[in-house]
Amino acid sequence: MRxxxxxxxxxxxxxxxxxxEKGDQxxxxxxxxxxIVMVRENxxxxxxxxxxxxxxxxxxxxxxxxxxxxxxxxxxxxxIYADDAISAxxxxxxxxxxxxGGTAIQGRASVGGNLCNASPAADTIPPLIVLGAICVxxxxxxxxxxxxxxxxxxxxxxxxxxxxxxxxxxxIPPPPRNSSSFYLRFIPRNEMDIAVVGAGASVVxxxxxxxxxxxxxxLAAVAPTPLLAEEAGGSLAGQEVSDDAINAAAEAAQxxxxxxxDMRGTAEQRTHLVGVLTRRALTGAIQRVKEA
Amino acid sequence: xxxxxxxxTTINGETAEFLCEPRQSVLEVLRDVLYLTGAKEGCNNxxxxxxxxxxxxxxxxxxxxxxxxxxxxxxxxIEGLAEPDQLHPIQDAFLENAALQCGICTPGxxxxxxxLLDQNPNPTEHEIRYWLAGNLCRCTGYDKIxxxxxxxxxxxxxxxxx
Numbered sequence: 482m483r484x485x486x487x488x489x490x491x492x493x494x495x496x497x498x499x500x501x502e503k504g505d506q507x508x509x510x511x512x513x514x515x516x517i518v519m520v521r522e523n524x525x526x527x528x529x530x531x532x533x534x535x536x537x538x539x540x541x542x543x544x545x546x547x548x549x550x551x552x553x554x555x556x557x558x559x560x561i562y563a564d565d566a567i568s569a570x571x572x573x574x575x576x577x578x579x580x581x582g583g584t585a586i587q588g589r590a591s592v593g594g595n596l597c598n599a600s601p602a603a604d605t606i607p608p609l610i611v612l613g614a615i616c617v618x619x620x621x622x623x624x625x626x627x628x629x630x631x632x633x634x635x636x637x638x639x640x641x642x643x644x645x646x647x648x649x650x651x652x653i654p655p656p657p658r659n660s661s662s663f664y665l666r667f668i669p670r671n672e673m674d675i676a677v678v679g680a681g682a683s684v685v686x687x688x689x690x691x692x693x694x695x696x697x698x699x700l701a702a703v704a705p706t707p708l709l710a711e712e713a714g715g716s717l718a719g720q721e722v723s724d725d726a727i728n729a730a731a732e733a734a735q736x737x738x739x740x741x742x743d744m745r746g747t748a749e750q751r752t753h754l755v756g757v758l759t760r761r762a763l764t765g766a767i768q769r770v771k772e773a
Numbered sequence: 774x775x776x777x778x779x780x781x782t783t784i785n786g787e788t789a790e791f792l793c794e795p796r797q798s799v800l801e802v803l804r805d806v807l808y809l810t811g812a813k814e815g816c817n818n819x820x821x822x823x824x825x826x827x828x829x830x831x832x833x834x835x836x837x838x839x840x841x842x843x844x845x846x847x848x849x850x851i852e853g854l855a856e857p858d859q860l861h862p863i864q865d866a867f868l869e870n871a872a873l874q875c876g877i878c879t880p881g882x883x884x885x886x887x888x889l890l891d892q893n894p895n896p897t898e899h900e901i902r903y904w905l906a907g908n909l910c911r912c913t914g915y916d917k918i919x920x921x922x923x924x925x926x927x928x929x930x931x932x933x934x935x
Contacts, residue, residue, distance in 0.1 A: 486775040487795035487841040514837050517798070518818045530795070532842065559831065583907020584885065586819060588831040589838070672906045673820075 482521045489532040493619045493649065499531045501621045501645030509533045509647040511555040512589035514582065515598040531647075538619075538649050539593070544570060549655040554593025554648045559584075561592065571653065572769055573608040573662025573681050580604060580666070583673055593648050599634040599706070600675075606630065606707035607681030607699030608664045611714075615652040621645035627652070631699070634706035659694070660685040661773065663765035666701070667754050676702045677746040680734070680758035682714075684766045686722065693717040696766075698730065698759055703738035703751050710734040713759065722767060731759040782843040784809070785853030793840035800824045802840035803850060811851035811880045815909070822908030825881040825888075826850050832888035834907075851880035854887065862932070863887055866925035867918075874912035882908050886922045894930050898923065 487510075490496035500507045506528040510516055519525040533539045539555035544567045552561070558578040562568055568575045574592070581590055581604050595605045596616070614630040620643065630651070633640055642648070656662075662683040666676035679701030685694040696717040698710040713733035720726040740751035777792040784807070793802050800817075803809045803826075815823035817836050824835040827849035854861035863883050866872070873879045882905065889896055889904045896904065901922050902915070910918060 482796050484774050484794060484796055487778060487839060489841075489844075510839075512837075513839065513842075514819055514834075517837050517839065520796075521817065530839075534842075557831075582819065583822065584888070584904050585822060585825055585832045585834045585907050586837075588828075588833045672903065 482523065483526050485520070485527045486529045487532065488529065489535050491535060493536060493538055494623060496531050496533055496536065496647060497619055497621050497645050499529065500647060503529045504644050507531060509597075511539070511591045511594040511597075512557055513594075514586050514590040515594060533647060536649075541650055542567070546570070546655055550651070550653040552592060552651040552653065554597075554650055555591050556593070557589055557591055558587040562587075570656050571608070571612060571662060573611060573664045573683060573766070574605065574653075576664040577604040577608050577679075577681070580672065592651070596630065596633060597640060597642070597648055599636070599638050599640050601634075601637055601705055601707060602676045602679065602702035603707060604664070604666060604676060604679055604701065606634070607679050607701050608662060609651065609653075610699035610707060610709045611662055611681045611683035611697040612653050612656075613683075613697070616648055617650045617652060618642065618646050619649045625649075631707070631709040636705050657685045657694075659688065659690060659770055661766045661769035663762045663769065665758055665761055665765065667758060675745065678702050678740075678751050678754040678758055679707075680755065680762040682759065682762035682766045684717070684763065684770060686767070686770050690722075690771055692721050693719065693726070696730070696763065698734050698762070700734060700738060700755060700759075702745075703740040703755055708737060710737055710759070713737070717763075727760055727763050730763060731756045734759040778841040780841060780844050782845065783847040785849055791840070795839065795841050797840045799826065799828075799835040799838040799840050799843060799848070802843070803835060806840075809850055809852050812884075813877050813880060815877065815881075820907075820909070821878070821881075822885060822905075823878050823881040825884040825908065827884060827888050827891075830891070832885055849884070849887075851884050854883065861887070862928045863890070863922070863925040866921040866928065870917050870921035870924060872913065872917040872921035873910075878908060878910045878912075882910070882918055886925065889922070890926055890929060894933075895926055896922075 541553040664681040666679035668674035681699040697714040813823040815821035
């Protein structure tokens with residue numbers, strides 16, 4: 482591993498200028514569970530790591546039923562699922578936060594880092610997509626911008642972040658009435674694995690809980706980036722909750738999957754799994770609305 | 774070459790100061806700078822748990838934390854568990870249950886088990902197995918390890934109530 486410099490930034494402005502100075506030779510450090518391994522294995526060479534964990538803005542974790550969730554980019558998974566109100570409001574995000582690595586990884590790894598690592602198989606991205614999360618990005622000279630999470634990743638390991646920019650936090654809208662969310666993945670083991678395919682769903686039902694008001698579906702590990710299956714989710718609006726409607730949405734999700742074959746699974750198996758997991762994610766989210 | 778970083782931290786309840794290169798992990802600092810060799814290097818990428826330590830009350834892999842990140846933090850390592858003349862109940866339970874063979878994974882398992890019992894004194898077998906999923910043993914299998922943690926939980930809770 483090449484030597485690099487470590488700086489713990491005290492302000493957002495300091496972090497952006499420290500990053501900007503070094504261009505692609507600098508990276509923000511949150512939990513480090515991907516970044517440190519990448520640098521150690523020489524898959525990535527850096528002159529500088531800018532620790533963003535000392536910033537108040539990246540450590541925000543506040544939820545209110547009126548304004549939703551503000552989630553700092555450096556908040557580790559365990560802090561999110563330890564919060565009862567957040568767990569009740571965004572169960573689909575919790576499904577993912579609880580299955581990333583083991584206990585020791587969840588003690589460090591952040592949802593923000595999971596997104597910025599931009600793995601097509603990242604478990605937290607489909608739930609962020611279905612929950613309508615917005616990325617708050619800080620840049621040089623005090624600039625800020627907001628990007629919907631489904632537009633953040635541009636390829637494997639690639640994101641919209643420009644030189645000097647970093648992800649500060651997420652804004653997630655409050656869950657509508659009669660809504661819930663669900664995420665699951667297929668892996669050949671019980672835990673400690675990377676998704677062969679992942680699927681997340683959020684649903685809003687009417688007051689009788691028999692029809693869809695709206696739905697969103699997000700997919701992982703079936704394209705170069707995690708996907709919002711817009712037509713699949715949209716097809717459910719106004720439909721009665723039924724196996725036919727759910728099956729049609731699952732088929733629409735399969736239609737946009739363009740998976741590769743690799744050591745984790747073949748393209749054919751992955752396409753099949755998109756159907757199975759989309760049905761289960763929708764059914765799981767519906768079940769949660771009915772139980773609430 | 775970037776300058777070495779001066780770090781002041783707390784390790785096993787005592788103030789510790791060291792100099793490290795920014796690229797050195799906590800595991801490297803523990804073993805190569807401070808000569809605390811209880812934490813082991815297994816995979817060096819966060820899969821095996823042999824380097825488990827407790828950082829500000831939270832179980833982490835010391836290979837995935839930079840030494841420089843320890844400034845102002847509090848670290849517990851396997852060396853901090855036993856009293857000078859008495860093993861920690863989890864260590865006793867691992868011995869009594871023969872929950873080890875080669876021993877490389879053992880410090881990590883014991884530290885991980887301590888982190889579990891600190892926050893959940895009476896875990897179910899299911900909870901123990903999921904909690905320890907990030908600690909790999911390639912010799913003895915997991916049943917004896919799980920039984921050791923269950924025994925330690927019983928001993929520790931009876932010590933508290935006694």
